[in-house]
Amino acid sequence: MQQLFVKQSLADQQQLTLQDETYQHLIKVLHMRVNDHFQIVDANQMTFIAQIMQINSTSFTAQLTEQVSLSTELPVKVSIACALSKKDKIEMIAQKATELGVSELIFFESRYSIMKWKKEQQVKKVARLQQIVTAAAQQSKRLYVPKVKYYNNFADLLNYEADYRLVAYEESAKNGESAQLKQVFRKIQHQQSILCLFGPEGGFHVEEIAQLVQNSYIKCALGPRILRAETAPLYFLSALSYQIELN
């Protein structure tokens, strides 16, 4: 069912008139008709089912018929940290990781990163990614908007606190490693936290991997195929949801 956010507070059984973007999207793009239902989230994160009562030339009226309670958040706190890459790839990761339930997204510069962020660009770039994440959170009916951060120091990753800390490592995949990810996903308990690091296109430098392992990061493979830098985090988050959200 379609979901919209409105900035006002709503009450069950209320009738309201919607226009502009909402009208355009539901009536013009999705061809919704009288008696069709959609979902609406108000300023207090209350969710209602709404029914279309009447459609006019530039607006429509809807009646709230039911208040619903939904849980769309993962029961664990999951953070991903991705090496800098091209703008479109990073934006794709931000959007898709949000849909897939991430709590925190960190971008960082690593030895083989093909992109660098100049100091004066960092705040602006993080703000742009935060916008993408916020829009994706709305679209995917999240109740929580993930946070975007930038680490310009690799050591910050070594100090990041989480119950489980993993690094996706291509060489592990090549050596046929296939047990670590599932072992961790089976152990993690509700309310615990997990972080996974993803390297740039050229992979991590061996010294970076050595530093991570010395700091008790677990190296894991994400299946036997070589995944692109922007695909690996999506595999990780999908697999985590599959393991802990599907019965």
Add this chain to the structure above:
Amino acid sequence: MQQLFVKQSLADQQQLTLQDETYQHLIKVLHMRVNDHFQIVDANQMTFIAQIMQINSTSFTAQLTEQVSLSTELPVKVSIACALSKKDKIEMIAQKATELGVSELIFFESRYSIMKWKKEQQVKKVARLQQIVTAAAQQSKRLYVPKVKYYNNFADLLNYEADYRLVAYEESAKNGESAQLKQVFRKIQHQQSILCLFGPEGGFHVEEIAQLVQNSYIKCALGPRILRAETAPLYFLSALSYQIELN
């Protein structure tokens, strides 16, 4: 290491001459030189290490130096069928699904598809997607190049033969359905086939869902969050790999 596909059968220690696209890609674009190595997969999905022996103006010769045994293919045949969407989304699906192990990609027009392909465009569009898939198969070291198909008739999907046939259904997610996907993934045996259908942005029409269910398609949810049309197939393929390729 770079990987290429050739249509002939090869044998270890064989010498072969390569030209055209392969010459262009390895010599002109990647600037490979005499003594450089690459990987080559033949018509029988046998993989060899090849060494460049001599470079001429429009071709080069290579010697196969070693046969390698790699298994980068999923042990099941997995097909996805996605409703038409915007070009960049479809191309993203084609590339990422290939990395994630898909065997066959079908694109189809459904009631709420926001895009239509005119009859005269279909062959060209499929060819373009096939190119993307072939490049992605090389990049991710697949042994098999997935096939791209276009179905302009919804009934073709009803007749598609597979051991398991699923449809990702947003309303199932809303209703808290969370068991079907895992049940199927646990049952599927090596060499069996599975197909999953993914609707357009506006979702499937209720009549389409009814038709699919009448034809014994299983409705499944991909977790509690609403995934975009292009994210859902990636969740599905990642979860399948996680279930059957990781121990």
